[in-house]
Amino acid sequence: MNDFSIDLASLKRRAKPGSETSVAKTDKVAEARGFVPREPQGRRGRPKSPRTGQVHAKVMPEVAEQISAEARRQGVQQGVLIEKAWELYREKQRGLSRK
Amino acid sequence: MPVIVVASSKGGAGKSTTTVVLGTELAYAGADVTLLDCDPNRSLSLWAAKAPLPERIGVVSDITESAVVRVIKEHDADGRIVIVDLEGIASRMVSRAISQADLVLIPMRATVLDATIGVRSIALIAEEEEALGRNIAHAVVFTMTRAIRSKQQNGIEASLRRQGVSIIEPPLMERAAFSALFEFGGNLRSIPEQGNMQGAIENAAAFAAAVYGELRGALQ
Numbered sequence: 001m002n003d004f005s006i007d008l009a010s011l012k013r014r015a016k017p018g019s020e021t022s023v024a025k026t027d028k029v030a031e032a033r034g035f036v037p038r039e040p041q042g043r044r045g046r047p048k049s050p051r052t053g054q055v056h057a058k059v060m061p062e063v064a065e066q067i068s069a070e071a072r073r074q075g076v077q078q079g080v081l082i083e084k085a086w087e088l089y090r091e092k093q094r095g096l097s098r099k
Numbered sequence: 100m101p102v103i104v105v106a107s108s109k110g111g112a113g114k115s116t117t118t119v120v121l122g123t124e125l126a127y128a129g130a131d132v133t134l135l136d137c138d139p140n141r142s143l144s145l146w147a148a149k150a151p152l153p154e155r156i157g158v159v160s161d162i163t164e165s166a167v168v169r170v171i172k173e174h175d176a177d178g179r180i181v182i183v184d185l186e187g188i189a190s191r192m193v194s195r196a197i198s199q200a201d202l203v204l205i206p207m208r209a210t211v212l213d214a215t216i217g218v219r220s221i222a223l224i225a226e227e228e229e230a231l232g233r234n235i236a237h238a239v240v241f242t243m244t245r246a247i248r249s250k251q252q253n254g255i256e257a258s259l260r261r262q263g264v265s266i267i268e269p270p271l272m273e274r275a276a277f278s279a280l281f282e283f284g285g286n287l288r289s290i291p292e293q294g295n296m297q298g299a300i301e302n303a304a305a306f307a308a309a310v311y312g313e314l315r316g317a318l319q
């Protein structure tokens with residue numbers, strides 16, 4: 001039988017790096033070797049839109065198409081375009097009322 | 100106290116078995132042992148839930164990537180041995196655990212695939228050593244070996260030795276008793292007789308003694 005016993009006194013703690021910078025160093029060499037984070041880093045997916053209001057708009061088909069094309073061109077949601085149009089409309093209103 | 104990290108990005112290489120065999124044998128030999136289950140598959144925790152834990156053993160579960168360094172440090176105290184079991188993937192958790200190790204064990208079956216993937220962990224250790232400016236002792240553990248050594252095993256061993264990699268002798272043989280630990284919980288002395296029980300116990304004790312020797316060498 002291979003009995004052996006353990007000398008607890010010989011098992012001393014040794015200091016090891018643990019600062020944020022040393023962890024960052026470890027992460028960096030690890031990432032280069034393909035050892036990558038697995039846990040979600042902060043929130044996943046796109047942040048929630050603050051645009052929670054709705055408009056109910058039926059428009060002529062060609063207007064619908066033009067709005068859709070312009071939104072696509074600008075890379076924004078149609079709601080953003082409507083907000084801009086509304087802003088322009090309000091400016092115009094203010095201009096008229098000052099006259 | 101010393102921290103032993105068991106790492107290989109290959110699933111099924113024998114990490115959890117190595118952890119439980121080593122931990123239970125070291126505790127049997129008189130050490131206080133803390134096992135840290137850093138694998139979301141919770142192999143160690145499943146083992147721990149099967150039976151009352153043997154004397155001198157504690158298990159900590161559900162350790163996350165962001166907590167691993169802190170949790171290891173919390174348990175790294177004089178007079179205890181901490182053994183960290185990891186998931187079989189290349190993750191940041193693995194590299195962070197390695198940064199806290201006094202000894203890294205890299206289990207592998209004696210196959211070219213296991214060895215190839217095991218060598219990636221060795222390469223990572225080398226780079227962490229350089230980045231952190233500290234030596235990180237490490238050794239390969241052959242697992243699930245047969246009484247008659249395969250040609251593949253001889254070839255892999257020779258190649259590792261040429262590269263200066265330590266290999267723990269004896270390896271962990273393929274034994275029904277080792278896999279049965281996860282069926283019954285407890286240690287090799289408490290589970291019902293499986294196959295060549297005496298052979299398994301002798302192998303496990305000699306293996307744990309060899310790791311202990313390696314660890315003492317690393318702590319010099």
Ligand SMILES: Nc1ncnc2c1ncn2[C@@H]1O[C@H](COP(=O)(O)OP(=O)(O)O)[C@@H](O)[C@H]1O
Nearest residue numbers: 110111112113114115116243272273274277278
């Ligand atoms: N030395 C061994 N003898 C018998 N079975 C083993 C041995 N090592 C591992 N196994 C079995 O092989 C499988 C994978 O081992 P495991 O330790 O869970 O690997 P890992 O943790 O690396 O994924 C398990 O079913 C385990 O019971």
Ligand SMILES: [Mg+2]
Nearest residue numbers: 114115138142
């Ligand atoms: Mg495992």
